[in-house]
Amino acid sequence: MRENFVINPKYSHLQPALKDALYQFEKVGEYVTKGERNVIKKIELNGVVFNIKSFKTPNFFQSIIYQYFRKSKAKRSFEYASKLANFGIGTPTPVAYIEFFSLGLKQSYYISEHLDYDFDFRVLIHKPKFENREEILRQFTQFTFKLHENGVNFLDHSPGNTLITDVGNNQYEFYLIDLNRMRFEPMSFEKRMNNFRRLWPSKTMVKIMAEEYAKLYNKSTSETYETMLKYSRDFQKKKNSKKLRKRKRQRSRA
Structure with a gap:
């Protein structure tokens, strides 16, 4: 299975720990939301709290589309958050995303800094x-x-x-x-x-x-x-x- 991992340079020192958390997504952290489509879990690394969003596994047709014709939801989330940050528009800080491919997109995750809001x-x-x-x-x-x-x-x-x-x-x-x-x-x-x-x-x-x-x-x-x-x-x-x-x-x- 091929993977594509992209990380915000600000967090490059945490790359091994973040990748390990992604590989063990089912076992680590605590649930923030657990929906039918997407799941969000919260983890803490080096005193910083992160949210990991796991997107629903696409069906075969969708997985081919996401590999060859359209960006995955995780990739879009990361890129769009980065653009918003450049505009000075508020969004939880984008940290990284990962995609797993095998005859199409199998799974994708997006990581952002956890935001305490009112x-x-x-x-x-x-x-x-x-x-x-x-x-x-x-x-x-x-x-x-x-x-x-x-x-x-x-x-x-x-x-x-x-x-x-x-x-x-x-x-x-x-x-x-x-x-x-x-x-x-x-x-x-x-x-x-x-x-x-x-x-x-x-x-x-x-x-x-x-x-x-x-x-x-x-x-x-x-x-x-x-x-x-x-x-x-x-x-x-x-x-x-x-x-x-x-x-x-x-x-x-x-």
């Missing part, structure tokens, strides 16, 4: 009275504007994929995770507004974010609000309709 964007949706909520939303909008100005179209810009730390004095820092679906391209106004759709914001949240984005983009508040709200509502209707159809199919089978 909450994620979901809290702002589920707790309307969350302390300093409006200010956090405004700073989050500034963060998203910075993404767009750097030509970053984060296709999974959803509530669980932004981690937030409170650094004091009403200032917050934002970090993107789950990076393997991303495009680097010029961001038109329509693309920018469409990029907010997966956040599942309420009308109040849209109003706050639209006001802030309009100031940054030199666009009218009304047009920004209406466009952002349209994309958000269209996305929510589509998702709710899909859930309804799924429930109907389940009832018909019962």
Whole structure:
């Protein structure tokens, strides 16, 4: 079996220990998440805590695609995190990735530094009275504007994929995770507004974010609000309709 291991030069001194942890992934560390598709475990080496993400083993057709035609999720995660870091955009520090090939991609892992955060964007949706909520939303909008100005179209810009730390004095820092679906391209106004759709914001949240984005983009508040709200509502209707159809199919089978 052939392997491809790439490491951030900053961590080259830990290469043997990191590779050993990857080879023994099932035996080392503690689980952070254990999903059907991906598994994340946490390990500590030389006083530094790392997260190792194991991606779901692809089927035969997908494995061939990943070997010859498309970058693996682990490789994309590492490269995209490195690009974000170069832009000064928050994401857990990329450390390394490894791919194993044998008649296609068999397994891949992505390693990043573990990030201690205070909450994620979901809290702002589920707790309307969350302390300093409006200010956090405004700073989050500034963060998203910075993404767009750097030509970053984060296709999974959803509530669980932004981690937030409170650094004091009403200032917050934002970090993107789950990076393997991303495009680097010029961001038109329509693309920018469409990029907010997966956040599942309420009308109040849209109003706050639209006001802030309009100031940054030199666009009218009304047009920004209406466009952002349209994309958000269209996305929510589509998702709710899909859930309804799924429930109907389940009832018909019962």
